[in-house]
Amino acid sequence: MIEVKDLNKSFGAKQILKGISATFEAGKCNLIIGASGSGKTVLMKSIVGLIPVNSGHIIYNHDTDFINIDDAGRKELRKQIGMLFQGSALFDSMSVEKNVIFPLNMFTNMTYKEKMHRVNECLERVNLKDVNKLLPNELSGGMKKRVGIARAIVMNPKYLFCDEPNSGLDPQTSIVIDKLIKDITDDYKITTIVNTHDMNSVMEIGDYVLFLYKGEKYWEGHRDDIMNATNQQLNDFIFAGKFFREIKEQNTKRLSDEKNK
Amino acid sequence: MSQYINTCILLPNHHFTTSSNHSVAFFNHFGRYVLLLRSLFVRPEKTSIYWKEIARQMVEIGVGSVGIVVIVSCFLGAVVTVQTAYQLTTPLISKSIIGSIAANSIILELAPTVTVLILAGKIGSKIASELGTMRISEQIDALEIMGVHSSAYLVLPKILASTLMIPLLVIISAFLSIYAGMWVGEFTGVVSKEDFMTGAIQYWIPFMASFALIKATTFGFIISSVSSYFGYYTEGGALEVGKSATRAVVVCCVLILLFDYILAQLLL
């Protein structure tokens, strides 16, 4: 579980995160949603300590404050973190297989056979076959994403961060990835935080949804409540598409019908 | 304080270079350079991986540069022989002097400095652009997130490999240059092979070899550490990667010449 308390971050004079507080519970898919440029990536990178914040606390597992942690502590904690970056961040001098095996080489004493078994298992989970020997620049954007996810989960992390895991994926693969994230979260009771602006993902897996608007928290709650939320900015965000607008209209109609009965 | 240092090392979001005050910019660069070097002294996550990485870098830096060293050295040796012969037209001086002057300038300056200046262009830009690309495409962040000490893992092997391999390349360069000078003297008829070698050996001072190796080692360290610094702290996009590489090469060349002078002043 990760608690964020009153997080503030500015780049120069521009304040990007404005007093964000949230609790991301273990065993749940925690989603951070918001328009492009609302600060999702900055928030996620702040939580993992890649961006130094101006003030606030980030508490892992009730006791470890990531802000005041020493070097050794940070390294230890990071071994339990898996992260998928928005741009995949694959090591481009290494093949797919070498990318995924890298953390295992670095931190475990498994035999080569055990490591390869684990690598193939992870690649299979993200629906990738016969790409082991390819280099990242020989992959499509969506394939890179999936290799990134495989690399993030290969060490069985306790905390999983995914920055837009299914942007650039077709709807079918998107669903596979969403399901994968959900399954991993459920199976291992890990703390998962996902950045997304895909409403399908929100409705599929959003156990807890945090809505960011221009660096501020405007709404938080469960996916089931999101359709009936009264927050103007959230509504504008969700019902931008025709499909969701129609659902909303049907909902309102049904509610008023029920009232009239 | 240590938190501050860590953030500086992990994420240099400071635009020191835009500072109008150049001396402040210089000290900021120097300070961060020292901090980067200091951050390399950590216990490796896994020693075997570091050894492998060092070996890989030695091949890349060392073997990868043999071609250019061969070409440069042959021409340097040839040119210095022909030009020395041109300057010594009087028959009063023994021809073997040409060999001694050529060999001395090759060992003292041409092999350890001129060749290394060219290597600075090749190795320096490669290191800076490799690290710069890794920085802007978040590969360095990815390493950090895994719990890998990114600066130690990426920079240390490059510094060790280059500090070891550049002296070797300089030795190759010196031998090739002298050999090329000898043959060019023979072919053009300015000095015979035997005279050339007699001169080269007659005025040979063993300390010159040590001096050349001290220089080469220093320059090897300068090239790898300075270009790692510029690459590792790249900010922005592809354009900045190019800028980092250019800057790395320029700064390396200036520092090589500066230390060339300092070492000559101190040791000769």
Ligand SMILES: Nc1ncnc2c1ncn2[C@@H]1O[C@H](COP(=O)(O)OP(=O)(O)OP(=O)(O)O)[C@@H](O)[C@H]1O
């Ligand atoms: N290193 C930086 N320096 C200055 N400003 C930055 C930096 N990184 C991000 N920003 C600013 O922070 C704001 C939020 O960016 P962020 O990347 O978090 O958006 P996002 O919500 O992830 O958007 P997207 O959905 O497009 O990925 C943007 O306005 C951006 O300009």
Ligand SMILES: [Mg+2]
């Ligand atoms: Mg983003």
